[in-house]
Amino acid sequence: MSDADLHALVGHRFPGGTRTIEHWENWLLTDCTGADQLGDDLVHPIALFHVPIQGAGTSIADLFELCGAQGAGSVGLDGYDWEYFAPLREGVEYRVEGSVTEVERTVSDQTGRIADRFVYAIEMTDPDGVLTARITNHWRIRR
Amino acid sequence: MSAIEVGTAIPSWTMERVDPQRMKTMAAILRDPYEVHWDHEAVRPLGFDRVINQGPLNLSYVANMLMAWQGASCIRRLNVRFTTPVFEGDQLVARGTVTGLEQVDGELRATCDVHLDRGDEAVLVGTSIIVVDEAVSQ
Numbered sequence: 001m002s003d004a005d006l007h008a009l010v011g012h013r014f015p016g017g018t019r020t021i022e023h024w025e026n027w028l029l030t031d032c033t034g035a036d037q038l039g040d041d042l043v044h045p046i047a048l049f050h051v052p053i054q055g056a057g058t059s060i061a062d063l064f065e066l067c068g069a070q071g072a073g074s075v076g077l078d079g080y081d082w083e084y085f086a087p088l089r090e091g092v093e094y095r096v097e098g099s100v101t102e103v104e105r106t107v108s109d110q111t112g113r114i115a116d117r118f119v120y121a122i123e124m125t126d127p128d129g130v131l132t133a134r135i136t137n138h139w140r141i142r143r
Numbered sequence: 144m145s146a147i148e149v150g151t152a153i154p155s156w157t158m159e160r161v162d163p164q165r166m167k168t169m170a171a172i173l174r175d176p177y178e179v180h181w182d183h184e185a186v187r188p189l190g191f192d193r194v195i196n197q198g199p200l201n202l203s204y205v206a207n208m209l210m211a212w213q214g215a216s217c218i219r220r221l222n223v224r225f226t227t228p229v230f231e232g233d234q235l236v237a238r239g240t241v242t243g244l245e246q247v248d249g250e251l252r253a254t255c256d257v258h259l260d261r262g263d264e265a266v267l268v269g270t271s272i273i274v275v276d277e278a279v280s281q
Contacts, residue, residue, distance in 0.1 A: 029172055032165045033203035034158050038215040045206045045218050049199035050173040061176045073189045075177060077198040079224030079269070087216040138224075 001068035001143070003105050006116055009066065012100040014122070019055025020093045021047060043088035049080070051088075052122035052135050055096030066100075067118045067141050078117065078138035086132045088124075094132060098122030101136070114143035147275050153239035153255060156208035161196050163231040169197050193230040201229050201267050205257050208237035209273050216274075219252060223269030229261065236260045239271065251277045 021043050030037055030044040038044060043051075053060060069075045088094075102119035121136045166180045178185035179195045186194055202223055209218055229235065236259070243254035253275045259267035 025172060028168055032169045032172070032200060033207055034165075035203070035207045035210070038210070040215070042215050044203070045210075045221070046199050046203040049202075050175075054174065059174055061174070064176070073179070077225045079222070080198070080202065081220075081222040083220050084218050 001116070005068075006103050006105055009100045009103055009118070012066070014098050014120075015057030016095075016097045017055055017057040018093050019051055019096050019124075021051060021088065021090050023090050026090050041090040043090060045082070045084065045088070047088060048082045048084075048133055048135050049137075051094075052096055052098065052124060052133070055094060055124065056098045056122050057096075063120070063139075067116070067139070068143075069141050074142050076115075076140040076142065078140050080138070081136040083134045084132075085134075086126070086130065088133065093127055094124040095127075095129075096122060096124050098135075116141045116143065147241060147244070147253065149241055149243060151241040153208060153212050153241070153257075156204060156211055156237040158204050158235045158237075161200075161229060161231050161233045161235065163194055166194060166196060166200070166231065169200055173197070173199070191228075191230065193232060196229040196231070196233070198225055201225065201235070201259055204235055204237045205239070205259055205267065205269075205271070208239060208257075209255075209271060213273050213275050218271065218273055220272040221269065222271070223257070223267050225267055227264070227266050229259075229266050233261050235266070241275075242270075244275070250274045 026043050098121055101121045104117040106115050118139045118141055124133045126132050170180050180197055239255045239257040241253045241255050252272050255271045257269055257271050258265045
C-alpha cells in the first residue's frame with residue numbers, strides 16, 4: 001500500500017447498521033474471560049471490541065483488507081480507548097456508526113521496515129438515540 | 144471494606160492459565176480470521192511455539208479486576224496499550240492503583256493506573272475510570 005493510498009483511508013466510513021447482543025453470545029464471551037456471569041442482562045465490557053465492528057457493518061477480515069494487512073504477524077495491537085456512557089445490555093438494538101480517523105506511516109531507522117498506524121473510531125447509540133459507548137482502536141500494520 | 148483514596152491498591156485478579164480453547168471460542172465470537180490465535184502452524188514462522196492470546200481477552204482480565212472490586216457496571220473508560228504478546232499457558236495478574244478521585248455527573252469516579260503482569264513483566268498498561276462506592280471513599 002502506497003503512502004497516498006494509506007492516507008486516503010482517513011474518513012472512510014463503515015456502512016453502519018444495528019447490533020443486538022444475544023444472551024448466548026454474552027454468556028460465551030464472559031466465560032472466555034474467566035469471569036462469573038454478570039447477571040441483570042449486563043454485557044461484559046469486553047464486548048466493545050467485536051460488537052462495534054460487526055454492528056458498523058464491517059468485520060475484522062474487512063478491516064485487515066482495508067488496511068492491507070497480509071499474513072501472520074502483520075497486525076499488531078497498539079491500544080484501545082473505550083468509553084462507556086451507559087452499561088451495555090443484552091437484547092437492546094444499538095445503532096452503530098464509525099470511520100477510519102487516523103493513519104501514520106513510520107519507517108524503522110534500523111531496518112527500514114514500514115509499519116503503519118491505523119486508527120478507527122465507532123460509536124454506539126441506544127434506541128432513544130443516546131450515546132452508549134465509543135471506541136477508538138489503534139492497530140499497527142507491519143509491511 | 145477499607146476507605147478508597149489516592150494510592151489505594153485495587154485487589155488483584157489472576158488468570159491462572161491462558162487457555163487456548165477459550166481463544167478458539169473467542170475467535171468464533173469475534174469472527175476473527177487471524178490464525179495466530181488458534182493455529183500453531185501460523186505462529187512457528189514467527190518464532191513462537193504457543194498461540195497468541197487475543198488483545199480483548201488480555202484487557203478482559205483488567206475489566207474483571209475492576210468489576211470484582213466495584214461492581215459489574217462500574218467501568219466508564221478503559222485506555223490501554225499492549226506492550227508484548229501473551230501466549231497460551233501464561234499466568235497473568237491484573238493489578239491497579241487509584242490515582243485520582245472526582246465527582247462527575249453525580250457519581251464519584253476514580254482514575255486508576257492499571258496493568259496486566261506476566262511475572263515481573265507488564266504485558267498491558269493503561270488507565271481506567273470507574274465509579275466507586277462513595278460510602279467507602281474519603
